[in-house]
Every structure is written in C-alpha cells, then in structure tokens.
Amino acid sequence: MYGFYFFNFTYFWIMVPALIVTMIAQSRVNSTFAKYSRVRTMNQITGEEAAERVARFGGVNRIFIKRVAGNLTDNFDPRNDTISLSESVYSSVSISAVGVAAHEAGHAIQNAEGYFPNKIRAALVPVTNFGSHLSMPLIIIGLILPVQYDFIVYAGIILYSLVVLFQLVTLPVEFNASSRAIRALNDAGILYPDELEGAKKVLRAAAMTYLAASFTALLTLLRFVLIAGNRRGRR
Template identity: 50%
Template sequence: MFYYYYDGTYLLVVIGALLSLMASAKVKSSFARYSNVRSMSGMTGREAAERILRNSGIYDVQVQHIYGNLTDHYDPRNKVLSLSDSVYNSNSVAAIGVAAHECGHAIQHAKGYAPLSIRGALVPVANFGSTISWPLILMGLLIRSNASMLFINLGILAFSFAVLFQIVTLPVEFNASRRAVRILGETGMLGPDELRGTRKVLSAAALTYVAGAAAGILQLLRLLIIGGRRND
C-alpha cells in the first residue's frame, strides 16, 4: 500500500529542505562565532551603518532598531535600514558585517542598481504567485474535467514567478556583500583579520539565498513532472 502512494518526486522536496536547513545552520553558527569577536574600532552596527551611509553621500536613509534575530533588512520603499537586536548595539565583527551588507542595499538603491530594481518590481507578482499557485494546482488535481490542466499550468506559471524572484535575489545579495567587504576594508573600519571573519559570516548568509533558490527550482521541477504526468 505504501508503494502505491509513493511519489519519487518527493525526493526533490526533501533535497531542497535539507539544503535550506544546512544553510540556515551554517549562517547561525558563523554569526554566533563572530558575534563574540569584538571589533578593534569598537563601533556598533548602528554606528558603522551611519558612517557608511554618510561616506557614500546618502543622507536620506534612516537607521532604526528592529526586534528579532537576523531580521536585518533595507526597505527601499521608505528608505529605512533596520538592524536587529544582535546587530544594532553590538560592536562585534559579525554585527558590523551585517550592517555594512544592508548598507550595500541602500547604496544599490541610490545608484539605481538594475537587479535591485527588477527584484522590487517582482515583489507583488512573486507574492501573488506564491499565494495563488498551490490552490490552483490542487484545484487542477482534484477536478475531473478538461479544465484541470489549465488550472495546473496556471499554478505552475504563478509559482515560477516566485522562483524567478529568488533567482534575481542572488546577484542582489552577492553584490551587497561585495560592496560591504570593500567599504569596510577601504575605510579601515575592520582590519584584515576582522574582514576574514566578516567574509565568512556574509558568505554563510549568501548560502541561505542559494539554498532557497535551489529549493524553489527543485519544487518547480517537481510540479512540472506532476503536470506532465497528468497531461499524459
């Protein structure tokens, strides 16, 4: 009975989930390790962010505290850079690295970095696609009519926009990290040894986006296989 219901495409979902779990564990361990390494400058994440923004000629971005752990982000809609509990008032190498990374996004916005603009334009489409995709696919799988494949294909198309958003996010995040490391090195805010620690933290964080994109692609592949079977 078990083998009758077994679907080999579940393996794709499992692989995606494992990749995401491994990436999440890696970023947490790296951040925890370098959160205990105090920067020689003694600057906090907030101070580092404000200095980077000023040095970049950006004066209209507000730096604020946000609750949570690793909930740091930059919102281009209202030009607010939010730093989490473990970054805002921390003077660790990890905190300064994360703050600088978010400043990288603010700099991208100020300079009109194309991938960031594309990602921003995809946000509403991706959100709608991720919300409506599974109801459409389930409807197509449950109904027995000529319209079933239409619903399935529409669901797959909607889900593909969410995956596209994850893929476009990759160059945005990598570029922000490169900007952060370069700025921290050029300004002397972190020394060579400290920069190595920052690179490890930001590289680990980048892996979460890579894993997320990989998981999305694997899920999309699974849906295409299921849709193909139904079409047959």
C-alpha cells in the first residue's frame, strides 16, 4: 500500500522537476570546473597555496591544509581548523583549483570571525543527522500502518523539516564563503582580473548545486505533506 503513496501523481510533478534541476546544476558545475581546470593562473599558484594565502589574508593564523582523495571533495572542518583539498585542487595551478581552494578558506575565515549563520548551521548538524536517518523510516512505517497511526508519518515529516532547514541555512553560508574568497583573491593580488572572472564562474556554478539541493529538499517536504494529507482524506 505504501508504494502507492510514494509513486502517486506527486512523484511526477514534484520529484521529476527536482531531479532535472539537480542534474542541470551538477552538469553545470562539472563542465565549468573542467573548463577552467585547463586554464593555468599566471602566478602559477597552487590550490594549497591559494587556500593558505586567502586564509592568512582573512586573519586566520592557525590553519591546516591536507590533500584528500576524490574529485570536488573539498571541505573545511571547523573542529580542527583543517581545509581538505581534493586531488584535482591541491596541487593544481588552474583557475578552478584556486577558486575552490579560496572558497574553503572563506569557510575558515567565517569560523575564525564567528560568522552567525555559520554558528546556526553548526548547531543544526546533530539534529539534522538525527532527522535525516529517522525521517524516511518513520514516514514509510507510518504509511504501512493504519490511518490512526498518522502521527508517525507527521513525526517523520517534522524530522525531515530539520533537513530542509539545514539546507536553507547552508545557502547564505556558502554564498558568503564564495564572496569572501573572490574578495581576497582580488585584494591580495592572487588572481588577475580576467582570471578572477573565471573563478567567479566556477563558484557560481558550485552555488547552483546548493540551490538545487535546497529546491529538492523543499519539494520533497511538500510531497510528504501532500501524501500525508491525501492519506487522511481517504479515511
């Protein structure tokens, strides 16, 4: 019975558009990153060096930078002040590498300055992890059980709402990190103006993936609400 609820009409007019938007965003970031990965910076600065210089320029005096496996697996861990750069970024002297590395350094600057949206995002991590693991099982179990157990479905929806909230809070954090990165790359003279335009395009494309994730999360939440409401109407 729960299969009907998950593959009813809402799947086609809600989830299909979300899937298309996600695919477009991912394709855009991959193609843009690949394009500017072939363009070397005039200063021949690597991703590692760019991350360190941007962080120092932003007033971060204690930062660790390491190489990690994978492609576009770059991240900043505030727990140990570590910027992890992927293999395609760490030692590359391309505009893409410098842009991505500078973005992660932007997160390090946010953390050092106590950027408020970043604090909210960090506070949401534990509850978001909890919600992401339990929301779907609760929703599925609630749909299998008789209608009088609808409270289980709604409990799952509430938990999934935490995931949506986390995605929405992530947006200003990511946009701000990119803004800090571009400003530092310019003001510190790390990139020339035409190179800076390339870095902006790389980071804009990356921003689309966060927008797509938020869009998908919101539509998924809407779908769950509609499924629950439709189930209640079948009483």
